[in-house]
Amino acid sequence: MRSSAEPAVERAEALVEPLGHVARMRELLGSAARERLPHALLFTGARGVGKFLAARWLACGLLCTTQRSGALGPCGTCGGCRQFTTGNHLDVFAIDDEGERIRLKKIAYRPDHEEPEAVEAERFLATRAAAGGWRVVLVRDAERMLDEAQNAMLKMLEEPGRKALWILTTAQPQALLPTVRSRCIAVPFDALSPEDCATVLARHGLALDEARSLAVWARGSPGLALWLAARSAKELRGVLQVVLAGATPPLDAARALMEIEGDFTGSTPREIARDRARTVLDLALEVGADALRLAAGLPPSGLAHGDLVAGLPATVRERGTGEFGRKLAALLETRADIDKNLDPQSLLDRACLTLAP
Ligand SMILES: [Zn+2]
Numbered sequence: 001m002r003s004s005a006e007p008a009v010e011r012a013e014a015l016v017e018p019l020g021h022v023a024r025m026r027e028l029l030g031s032a033a034r035e036r037l038p039h040a041l042l043f044t045g046a047r048g049v050g051k052f053l054a055a056r057w058l059a060c061g062l063l064c065t066t067q068r069s070g071a072l073g074p075c076g077t078c079g080g081c082r083q084f085t086t087g088n089h090l091d092v093f094a095i096d097d098e099g100e101r102i103r104l105k106k107i108a109y110r111p112d113h114e115e116p117e118a119v120e121a122e123r124f125l126a127t128r129a130a131a132g133g134w135r136v137v138l139v140r141d142a143e144r145m146l147d148e149a150q151n152a153m154l155k156m157l158e159e160p161g162r163k164a165l166w167i168l169t170t171a172q173p174q175a176l177l178p179t180v181r182s183r184c185i186a187v188p189f190d191a192l193s194p195e196d197c198a199t200v201l202a203r204h205g206l207a208l209d210e211a212r213s214l215a216v217w218a219r220g221s222p223g224l225a226l227w228l229a230a231r232s233a234k235e236l237r238g239v240l241q242v243v244l245a246g247a248t249p250p251l252d253a254a255r256a257l258m259e260i261e262g263d264f265t266g267s268t269p270r271e272i273a274r275d276r277a278r279t280v281l282d283l284a285l286e287v288g289a290d291a292l293r294l295a296a297g298l299p300p301s302g303l304a305h306g307d308l309v310a311g312l313p314a315t316v317r318e319r320g321t322g323e324f325g326r327k328l329a330a331l332l333e334t335r336a337d338i339d340k341n342l343d344p345q346s347l348l349d350r351a352c353l354t355l356a357p
Contacts, residue, residue: 045189048223090130108152143175191220277344
């Protein structure tokens with residue numbers, strides 16, 4: 001696999017069947033077999049729901065050299081599949097470095113952009129398929145593309161060449177240029193059922209009880225559930241509940257939230273603190289939204305954090321939608337301030353003062 005980020009480094013990634021999305025991917029492989037597959041697919045759906053996993057599975061299925069009657073999908077053992085999973089397939093170009101903005105030089109060839117060993121989508125698509133079959137460009141979190149990169153890809157989306165396919169994945173399709181969206185066939189991804197989501201989590205070593213809770217909190221998105229698990233979501237929720245109930249001084253709770261252990265990203269203490277604050281604010285927004293829904297009369301059984309908000313004292317629950325609405329607006333403002341590089345601890349102080357009754 002040619003990766004624009006690290007052309008010399010090969011990463012082996014196991015091929016995982018995208019639970020909950022297999023039937024849809026098989027349909028697409030069936031379309032490919034009938035030469036009816038569009039040039040460009042846009043996989044949309046919640047963060048962590050399995051879009052990129054499915055994109056990889058589909059790409060591998062296209063490159064698989066084993067023809068198995070009635071079993072559309074990668075065999076996992078042929079030369080094509082092995083090259084794909086070891087990251088060595090020359091007919092795949094993946095832009096999957098997480099987090100970074102995707103710049104023009106990853107998409108289009110410009111002489112002044114040239115760096116030794118760098119390859120971009122344009123020259124990848126201009127070359128013949130090494131294995132004589134499909135060529136696939138994968139773009140993870142396509143909303144990261146700068147406008148100039150998106151504009152440069154329009155022609156390539158329309159005419160990528162014979163047996164060439166773009167697969168873009170995004171949780172924010174509205175952040176893409178309309179001209180990009182209109183050139184792709186959208187493939188919406190639904191949330192997984194709680195059972196399927198818990199099954200994925202159990203495969204990652206989580207105990208079944210914890211897996212079931214996380215599946216609900218993450219609204220059927222295994223990736224989000226794993227992200228929450230790594231950040232001690234259970235403990236964070238516990239603190240948020242006592243803050244909302246008014247059972248603890250808000251500033252003590254803010255200190256406690258900052259001290260909860262977890263796997264936070266960032267290389268400096270400051271970055272880790274920002275990631276902690278961001279995680280807490282995201283979770284607090286989810287919980288606050290459910291408190292609002294409960295106050296509006298929705299049953300707790302249909303809410304991701306229904307157990308938490310239904311467990312609050314009646315005096316808190318019955319304050320009405322107006323009060324929770326104001327709290328949510330204030331939390332959103334605090335959340336935005338994290339990216340303005342304000343002090344993470346003071347932002348958590350502010351969040352807990354907001355949440356307290
Ligand atoms: Zn195969």
